Amino acid sequence: MIIFNTQVAAEWVDYNGHMNDAEYARVFSLAVEALMDHIGLDESGRADYGYTIYTLETHLCYQRETHQGEPLVVSLALLDSDTKRLHVFLSCMTAKGKD
Numbered sequence: 001m002i003i004f005n006t007q008v009a010a011e012w013v014d015y016n017g018h019m020n021d022a023e024y025a026r027v028f029s030l031a032v033e034a035l036m037d038h039i040g041l042d043e044s045g046r047a048d049y050g051y052t053i054y055t056l057e058t059h060l061c062y063q064r065e066t067h068q069g070e071p072l073v074v075s076l077a078l079l080d081s082d083t084k085r086l087h088v089f090l091s092c093m094t095a096k097g098k099d
Helices: 021-038 043-049
Strands: 002-007 071-081 086-094
Touching: 002 021, 021 071, 021 086
Parallel strands: none
Antiparallel strands: 002 071, 071 086
């Protein structure tokens, strides 16, 4: 399922003309925030329930470079869950479907 859409911001681009490696983590972090909104843990949901989610572990694999202005799509697959945890797989691709 597509959870987040964005594009490569100018401030994310490094001196080589492509998205800095650290900014991929930012995109996935923004996607987790979108997931939280999707499951009712937006600002009011967090206040009502008194809890939130946080990232315990992240693994990034870089397949190709992206450039300023390039549209990105983050997809989410729920791998497992219980009452306290979500185990998700996030994938970021260009909007054209090339990873």
